[in-house]
Amino acid sequence: MGDFTHFDDKGDAHMVDVGEKDITERIAKAVASITMQPETLKLIQDGTAKKGDVLGVARLAGIMAAKKTADLIPLCHPLALTHVGVEFTVHNSDNTIEALATCKLKGRTGVEMEALTAASISVLTIYDMCKAVDRGMIISNTRLLEKSGGKSGSYKAS
Amino acid sequence: MGDFTHFDDKGDAHMVDVGEKDITERIAKAVASITMQPETLKLIQDGTAKKGDVLGVARLAGIMAAKKTADLIPLCHPLALTHVGVEFTVHNSDNTIEALATCKLKGRTGVEMEALTAASISVLTIYDMCKAVDRGMIISNTRLLEKSGGKSGSYKAS
Amino acid sequence: MGDFTHFDDKGDAHMVDVGEKDITERIAKAVASITMQPETLKLIQDGTAKKGDVLGVARLAGIMAAKKTADLIPLCHPLALTHVGVEFTVHNSDNTIEALATCKLKGRTGVEMEALTAASISVLTIYDMCKAVDRGMIISNTRLLEKSGGKSGSYKAS
Amino acid sequence: MGDFTHFDDKGDAHMVDVGEKDITERIAKAVASITMQPETLKLIQDGTAKKGDVLGVARLAGIMAAKKTADLIPLCHPLALTHVGVEFTVHNSDNTIEALATCKLKGRTGVEMEALTAASISVLTIYDMCKAVDRGMIISNTRLLEKSGGKSGSYKAS
């Protein structure tokens, strides 16, 4: 197991130099899940179909957050993302909504943090919109699903 | 179980009117946890003591993110937070770091989302700084611990 | 007709001192309209009912833009808005959608610019989402409808 | 007339994938106009020549707003603009000031929204600076004048 790249030889934080890396297509997919009361999930599902579109607001929040990643994560590079998408899957069996965020870039560094940020802010927005009826919602299983492009190659979560 | 307050009578999203609410002290505490390989945790612990202060960077990211909450969560009110703090607890037993964020405000609306955002961005920053050595880290158990102040009274997670 | 308040005695721009003004409830309503091809309007109306919710996205964009007003308009004061809402009215007779933005604040200065910014960004977002099918859309009649609160009293557009 | 590109197959909003588009020079020009009382226009014209430079402030606001477009318009791509300019033309005949914004990019997507945002924020800033003397100003005729570059080719408003 190697060393952290976000620190220089003296152990000080820096935004690592990616100038020599190749411009390739970078893709990352990340997920985050939020678990709630069955009544809360029902309200969301009713709303999406009829009125009060919680998931529509949460999707947009996630897409916009991906564009703010370099503002939020101190050592992330500013990137000109070419694509951001957020999809929700409702799991009625365990009262959970999963957000899957996909980010793409033609650039010199990966977009894992952008996908993770999009997924995280999407489910936080669901929390915000439903917290008046259910404060005990829990966000879990936020992780990178897969990434491709760049020198470190592809990764797929087991 | 009531209705969602973030939608008006027609079901359209709005930033709910809090002008008639009282100015009281609002406090919220939220947590988020990140689980990693034991080697990764060891690198972080070594770094904090010696060089490469992952948790110092992550703490600052969380504090700054709390101030950006209204930019990230579409229907949150802009707030003049009076305090933000982020504390980390390392659980060696399960290779997990827990971030506990505390936010305070003298204002008309609660600061739950600010605390949740601070905790979430803190652990996402840990992910960012360690991802070169451990892509499989998982963030979980992101939730509101407690809140006080305001008409809806106090809440404490069970 | 008086002088511009946004310049000091020497004619230099400044953010005018509102520290001596009273904290009162400030309300402002502003509108902006966008005119398009009848086919474009039909696509939007179909989408809102079924899929591709142009107005839902545009509404959220307007609400979020209201919170960024002090970042956009150089001499505006940063404000802790207590309410933002955006409503759309479709005028099929002239293929126009009107955005009506309402902003509220308990504070020392008015929220006219916040309402105008919300309305403007809402219709610009409609333009963005429809421009692939109709580049000739025109935005017009962006103006303050009414405001109340503060020393200068109430205003109602004629 | 085609479909909206800002929604995916399921009708959900996304930031459309432009990764396969060519990097070409993109240029867009957009205008917005603000109509006011003749006395207001005279104050602006006096100020520009002598003191209280309304148009200088408004021009800068427009240029800076172009750089914030991806923050304001939810599904816009973040872009590294290579040029932004804003020019004002005073029409004394109808007490109107027209802002013409020009944006350029070497990139994968057009800059129409950047030009429209720059023009819109420029005239909103004029409103802000003059509203103490003239609340009834009206912004109109905000539209794309022309664009070139990219697969969809050139466009010129009729």
Place this chain on the structure above:
Amino acid sequence: MGDFTHFDDKGDAHMVDVGEKDITERIAKAVASITMQPETLKLIQDGTAKKGDVLGVARLAGIMAAKKTADLIPLCHPLALTHVGVEFTVHNSDNTIEALATCKLKGRTGVEMEALTAASISVLTIYDMCKAVDRGMIISNTRLLEKSGGKSGSYKAS
């Protein structure tokens, strides 16, 4: 000499709790100076009178930067400034322009950092606009001139 307030008992950074502080009028004045070639100063002075208003742009940049202080300085509280002004004094004797920034707030914490940020960004903007003709400009003597309001009382630089 006391301890740093920006760290808690464990030595970790936090945004210090100001919730118990009184709301009083806070005023701060800060300066920053930039020294240049005599020809550069002459170009600026000619421009301000005739065309190419370097100081007008720099003033606006300083005012807008004051509003971004909490975004830039990690442990600063977000504040609703009631006034920002920036004045320039040209010292021909030593080819220096001094920016004096004044910030005001009715609030729970001081505005020293806002004034220092406004002054600093003002002179950095002068550097930006003149760097094509004079890369060797030097910024110096950036400091707090005076502040008043709050428990720590008034301060005046010696």
Place this chain on the structure above:
Amino acid sequence: MGDFTHFDDKGDAHMVDVGEKDITERIAKAVASITMQPETLKLIQDGTAKKGDVLGVARLAGIMAAKKTADLIPLCHPLALTHVGVEFTVHNSDNTIEALATCKLKGRTGVEMEALTAASISVLTIYDMCKAVDRGMIISNTRLLEKSGGKSGSYKAS
């Protein structure tokens, strides 16, 4: 000595067109210094070694500020920086800490303003963290050390 490039033929500010410039590696180094009481410097040095890491916070603030340069300096181009680093040197002889910022880009315009902004915000953050014990700190000698890349060639401060 030439003319200012940030104004067009009419003397109006614009973001200069860099579309025809070559993409080359741009590097800039800039410094800023802050002078304080010997006791203050001792507190910082103790803290860095033990607890209360002033320089760690200041370094991060500088790195993040570099990414905000185009938001702060009105006519700067938005850039996708490939590297940002900030190093501090403590000069005990004159109670001064010097921040050296290095920025890199593969792009069409230089990164001098990014390096100057990073260095400036780093030392302003030191001021913020120490101001409770030493309000009289002075920032000086903020300047470009060297730059390379681009048509105007290399520069090295004498």
